[in-house]
Amino acid sequence: MGDLVVRSRRTILPDREGPAAVVVTDGRITAIRPYDAEPVADIETDLGDLVLLPGLVDTHVHVNEPGRTEWEGFASATRAAAAGGVTTIIDMPLNSLPPTVNTAALRAKRAAATGQCHVDVGFWGGAIPGNAADLPELHAAGVFGFKAFLADSGVPEFPPVDRDQLAAAMAAADALFVIHAEDPDHLHDAAGSAAYADFLASRPADAEHAAVATAIAVARETGRRVHILHLSAASALPLIAQARADGVRVTAETCPHYLTLDAGRIPDGATEFKCCPPIRDAANADRLWAALADGLITCVVSDHSPCTPELKRRDTGDFAAAWGGIASVQLGLPVVWTAARERGHPLAEVVSWMATRPADLAGLPHKGRIAVGADADLVAFDPDATFVVDPHALHHKNPVTPYAGAALHGVVRTTWLRGRPVTGAQPGGRLLLRGER
Structure with missing residues (x-):
């Protein structure tokens, strides 16, 4: 006898x-077991024609706590x-204070998370100039x-690395390195402009192209795994x-906003659409979808990176x-x-992109399936x-979307975490460690 059986005529296996x-x-x-198998559990839930999915795995989330908990927690x-x-x-290791760049900061992050989490939570570390010795x-x-960032991260306590610093970090730790790939030499200043076209021009595709080339070159030299973020x-x-x-x-991810939003439809001053790298045009999105379909892009994750409404500067649109x-x-x-x-993609493909492959990226074979x-x-x-x-019906701390x-x-x-429904009332998530089952 099990504790629970969940039945569905549409189960994504x-x-x-x-x-x-x-x-x-x-x-x-x-x-x-077969859908119509005899009852074998204390609790039986029959979803009928609702689809039963594995829980999704989002490997790119900025929680921001401790330190900037007013942004998110x-x-x-x-x-x-x-x-x-x-x-x-x-x-992600940044936007919290302290950033997760050494073991003391990791302890602070885990202490802040303890007893608060409604889902399971793991942590990335950060590679910044001068901390290669801390990485092992x-x-x-x-x-x-x-x-690691190859361009300015937006917060001073998490500075970018140059090519040599990235190579030193990769040489120091036999680990997966996930890279924010924009090259600072290809970025331009669009200060004061509320025109989305000006912002887009300030972060051209060439900046990503050059930074991806750098990350690949260092991975080739060091033999390390590298993953291109967003x-x-x-x-x-x-x-x-x-x-x-x-x-x-080398692997790569993309995000929902790059797949579904179109630069040509973003109004001037609509800073809720700002992200880095920026949202590009519909033809670019078509190519991202094709890369997902053929497996060149392996997963889709949120890059959930919230802030307070004031920091979005809707007052000026800058x-x-x-x-x-x-x-x-x-x-x-x-x-x-x-x-x-x-676009004709079945739900099973979405599950692969958003559950199974992100779990595989992070080394979580017991998740996402x-x-x-x-x-x-x-x-x-x-x-x-x-x-x-x-926006006001969302559980994000700040209703900006x-x-x-x-x-x-x-x-x-319904969402179940290890067989228990998540209601939002009682936190039941665990803090995950790499390699731990």
């Missing part, structure tokens, strides 16, 4: 979509994640890898394809002065699903239901 009964014991999936970010069908997040100890302490510029895709063909261990980040951890699934279904032995992180999803985004008023397909009905 690793090899198929179909009817199944998922048996859960002590928080893990212990069997996958563990309680609000993880409540929003669960509401959006995300059951595991990996927190920080990696051993359980971070999932190291983030790829926006499709012009960099051939570089990644050639490097992979050459045996370089894109250069506004904080660059889009808060979307709660909306990623319906945003991507709405666009994917229009409905399989025997995996954690019972499950989502009841209605793919045909629609809703209109109301470029998706306000958008009509989306796909509603999360």
